[in-house]
Amino acid sequence: xxxxxxxxxxxxxxxxxxxxxxxxxxxxxxxNQDMSSHIxxxxxxxxxTANIRPEELDxxxxxxxxxxxxGIRIGLSVAKTMAYAxxxxxxxxxxxxxxxxxxxxxVVSLIDARRGYVYAGxxxxxxxxxxxxxxxxLDKVKDYHLVxxxxxxxxxxxxxxxxxxxxxxxxxxxxxxxHLLNPNYLKETEAESKLHHD
Amino acid sequence: MKILAIExxxxxxxxxxxxxxxxxxxxxxxxxxxxxxxxxxxxxEIASRMHIENITIVLDETLKKAGLExxxxxxxxxxxxxxLIGSLLVGLMCAKTLAYIYNKxxxxxxxxxxxxxxxxxxxxxxxPLLALVVSGGHTELVYMKDHYDFEVLGSTLDDAVGExxxxxxxxxxxxxxxxxxxxxxxxxGKDTYDLPTPLNDDSYNFSxxxxxxxxxxxxxxxxxxxxxxxAENMACSFQNRVVDILTxxxxxxxxxxxxxxxxxxxxxxxxxxxxxxxxxxxQKNNIDLIIPDLKRCTDNAAMIGAAAYYAYKKGDIAGLKxxxxxxxxxx
Numbered sequence: 001x002x003x004x005x006x007x008x009x010x011x012x013x014x015x016x017x018x019x020x021x022x023x024x025x026x027x028x029x030x031x032n033q034d035m036s037s038h039i040x041x042x043x044x045x046x047x048x049t050a051n052i053r054p055e056e057l058d059x060x061x062x063x064x065x066x067x068x069x070x071g072i073r074i075g076l077s078v079a080k081t082m083a084y085a086x087x088x089x090x091x092x093x094x095x096x097x098x099x100x101x102x103x104x105x106x107v108v109s110l111i112d113a114r115r116g117y118v119y120a121g122x123x124x125x126x127x128x129x130x131x132x133x134x135x136x137x138l139d140k141v142k143d144y145h146l147v148x149x150x151x152x153x154x155x156x157x158x159x160x161x162x163x164x165x166x167x168x169x170x171x172x173x174x175x176x177x178x179h180l181l182n183p184n185y186l187k188e189t190e191a192e193s194k195l196h197h198d
Numbered sequence: 199m200k201i202l203a204i205e206x207x208x209x210x211x212x213x214x215x216x217x218x219x220x221x222x223x224x225x226x227x228x229x230x231x232x233x234x235x236x237x238x239x240x241x242x243e244i245a246s247r248m249h250i251e252n253i254t255i256v257l258d259e260t261l262k263k264a265g266l267e268x269x270x271x272x273x274x275x276x277x278x279x280x281x282l283i284g285s286l287l288v289g290l291m292c293a294k295t296l297a298y299i300y301n302k303x304x305x306x307x308x309x310x311x312x313x314x315x316x317x318x319x320x321x322x323x324x325x326p327l328l329a330l331v332v333s334g335g336h337t338e339l340v341y342m343k344d345h346y347d348f349e350v351l352g353s354t355l356d357d358a359v360g361e362x363x364x365x366x367x368x369x370x371x372x373x374x375x376x377x378x379x380x381x382x383x384x385x386x387g388k389d390t391y392d393l394p395t396p397l398n399d400d401s402y403n404f405s406x407x408x409x410x411x412x413x414x415x416x417x418x419x420x421x422x423x424x425x426x427x428x429a430e431n432m433a434c435s436f437q438n439r440v441v442d443i444l445t446x447x448x449x450x451x452x453x454x455x456x457x458x459x460x461x462x463x464x465x466x467x468x469x470x471x472x473x474x475x476x477x478x479x480x481q482k483n484n485i486d487l488i489i490p491d492l493k494r495c496t497d498n499a500a501m502i503g504a505a506a507y508y509a510y511k512k513g514d515i516a517g518l519k520x521x522x523x524x525x526x527x528x529x
Contacts, residue, residue: 036287040294040518054299069243070284073250077291084254085268085299178254183247191241 001171002052004060004082005163006043008035008075009067009095010111010149015042016163017050024050028161035074043078055086059175061167064092065184066119066133067111072183080178089175092184093166096121096133099147102160106130108144109159112152119186127169135186201510202260202271202296203503206289207281207309208335209234209245210496211252213260215271216503222319224264225500226256235374239364246284253292260499268300275305275506277312277499278516279523280335286522294518305506306516309497310336310528311348313463315508316494316501324486328457330448332472333464334360334377337444339402339451340528346508348528351451352402359440360466362406366413366436370429381469384437387430391416393439402447409439437471445475452485461488467495 001021007014013035016026025046031038047054062079065072072095083090099109100123111119113135120141122131131141138152146156188196200223205212214225230248234240261267276293279286297304313336314329328351329340337354357365360377367376372383393412397405413436420427452460460480466472467489480487494501 034521036291037519037521039291040298044298044518069246070287073246073284073288074291076250077253077288078295080250080254081257081292081295082299084257085296179258182251185247189241189243189247191237191244195236 001058002056003167003171004046004057005167006060006075006079007063007093007095007098008039009063009065009072010099012149013038013042014098014161014163015046017046017052018164018167019050019052021168023164026163035071039074039078054082057086057088059088060090061093061170062090063095063098064181065095066135066186067095069183069185072185076181076183080181083178083181090178090181091170091173091175092181093170094121094133094184097123097127097129098161098166099149099159101127101162101166103147105145107147107157108141110141110146110148110150110156112148112150113187127165133184133186199272199507199510200266200270201273201275201305201503201506203275203307203499203506204289204293205277205312205497205499205502206249206253206285207277207279208285208497209240210498211249211256212497212499213256214499214503215260215264215266216500216507219315219318219504219507220322222500223266224260225498226260226263227498228252228256231375238368238374240282242282242284245282246288249285249288253288257292268296271300271302273303273305273506273510275307275502275509277309277502278306278520279526280309281524283522283524290520290522294520298518303510304516304520305510305514306520307502307505307509308526308528310338310340311346311505311509312501314340314342314461315505316463316490316498317461317488318504319494319500320490321488323461324459326455326457327459327461328448328452328455329461329463330444331464332359332444332462332466334358334364336464337404337406338528339448341455341457346505346512350528352404352447354404354406355397356405356407357410359404359406359444360464362410362440363466365410369414369417370427370432372429377466377469380433380437381471383430383433384471387428387432387434389435389438390428390431391435393435395439396443398443402451404443404447406440409436441471441475444472445479448476449479449483449485453483458484459486459488463490463495465496468492
């Protein structure tokens, strides 16, 4: 089984190729918000290093949110297009689950959503979800063991990534048709909130 | 050469397959206009969200209409700017992924070049030509010596003409998108309001924000004095100033450069006032006027596919690092 794992919804671009349960390529890199320039270059390096062609992939896993709206869409546009072209399923992964993947205990992973809000989701060491991903006030989750890439006013743990753990957990999922794969922003646009509250 | 072109620079998700820059094999345009109308204008984040939801659906539909498979495509083209950055990125990533998987050329196309080449799908462009590009985001006068050779003679210094239309529409209570309705109202009204002719000089630049402000101020003043605004007359007065200056500067440029081919492109090319005025002036000055079919005036990928063929012949091929650009000059 050959799997491409892709995430561009946080400050890090994560690209990995897993072949028969082993990591054949992994790159986790902060490209200073310039995901769009680098993503295809890194993918090309990934396929070359793993020594497979895109059409040999069986499945794609991609984080579909929460996170940077533009970042989510960059990864999804690549994943949806690739899955459509190669006629393979794509499995959406929570960005918060990815951030929790390197922990050996129950953690709540956070992404800064500004103005005192965060995107937060709770995962145990086996990546079972004990608190659903949500857009909440930071104060509501402060008492948990927290991991985040973002900087907050208090110290928290920087996430480690265990891509193999995520892949192993989801490997038997059927995934979705790429047409139906959509971002999970967890937050409506400001224009919509305004319209709904007027 | 079959080019699959992608256009997502604003609020239309569009793809097209164009053969040799002239033959349209299939085009899909998914407009988000009804959604943005709820907000009185294009909301960039909503536009981006709708593009990502529809990108592969539009791709699939376009290929089916053309009776082709991705493997039959010789090159992939995409609008990389100017436009809304979040929207552009959705189409750009799709195009880059396809070009990468199929190992085919990736052709970056400037949105304005696309608008100009919309005309090539109706009748091959003849050079030298002058192109007046007028839309919600652009107002430019472009000189072309030959294929894919652009010299921008002048452009707007502030608002694009379509933008001014939408803002004026709002002030006189015409719903979004205001342009077509203001055009319609203008034909029912009279030129009774004293509005300035904007940037009436010898340059080829345009300015519409002063005219727009004049309309807004006048409407406020009339309201304060409890006088009713006659929307038809305001539309007519505004449209006359816009059309007059666009016509005057375009014809001046054509005469000075001795150009006999004028093409009009972009969403505002659908404006009937502008079409009438230009066709009268062109006839007088013995200039051949080409205005595309209405469906080719607004944003669509067919025009991108047409332009891409000539961009490719000129050697415009992008690498995997190609990025989207919110603003970028036409060269």
